[in-house]
Amino acid sequence: MLMPKRVKYRRAMRGRMSGKATRANRVDFGDQGLMALEPCWITARQIEAARICLSKSLKRAGKMWIRIFPDKPVSKKAAESRMGKGKGTPEFWVAVVKPGTVMFELGGLTPAESTDALRQAGSKMPCRTRVVDRGEMSYEGF
């Protein structure tokens, strides 16, 4: 599963997820992409599930791009432990996603194939998603 090799601090604060995505908000590499419509934390496990789902549909024909990376540690306190005594131990890693973020992209497949694959990958996500075409968000020719 994806996680950083080096970090500055072991634990991180939760932060806020307000606003829309101002970067990675269009299909830049492939022909189609999977866009998040809600703010959420995507765990490394969920990214891995979507990656496996997409790579099965690629069949060595197309190319896949993963545009999110789980760089935020989420800590949890042990079960039945009393409050206090500091922050819990890091349990898993998440990627913070805002509405409009294009999380995965596919290229080199037919539109029907890539739409189907991205829909399946979208079902592994904890938020509502939408399949977007390259030309939908930007017009090629400007």
Place this chain on the structure above:
Amino acid sequence: MAYTVKATQRTDTGKGKVGRLRRNGSLPAVMYGHGEPSLMLALSNHEFNRLLDRIRGHSPIVEVEIDERPAQKCVIKTLQRNPITGNLLHVDFQKVHPGEKVTMNVPVIVTGSAEGVKQGGMLDHILRTVPVRAAIDAIPEHFEVDVTALKIDHSIHIKDLGRTDLEYTLPLDSPIVTVLSPRKLTETPTAAEAAAAAEAGPAEPEVITEKKPAEEEAEGEEEKGKGKTKAKAEAAPEKKEERKKEKK
């Protein structure tokens, strides 16, 4: 082929009025260029979307008719969209005169099925648009690239487009389309390796700011040393007082 956009001049400005305009099915737009005062326009959102579907894959040169005045040749300079829904919010038209030199991104359309793809390679479309500087009438609607004869590890470059009369802003040897060699089996981890990695569990990442054991020991010793000197410093005045008393 000339594409015509019908527009009306608008006086409503500000996000409230413009929002009402959008809710009524219109699309706010602006037309500017050549140092003339800019004109605020309103278009039919539905018709403009249909035009964009027709214009896809072509250079965005259109003729704008405002309130049945003579059509003005323009370039669609910018499209503003809602980043989530993709709905159009605003359009910018830039006036151009016939024969005027402009820089535009000309779309590249790939046709045919590459020979290298049949051999197991993957077609990589690197440049989807080619920036071109030329007179507005000389700018092609699109470049068509036939990739039928393209083998694995071969590419089609800008110089292969066959339009030497145009001025390209990118180097002529920039690749437009290439066929990548098939991925080697060794690159992807086998199922057994993946399972083993999953069983091993997540490794902890290295913490940059964390102190290493050797450093900690060194610091501990330093602190001990400091503690001794402090104790000595505290003990010193007491000893002095004792000596004074003995002298007396």
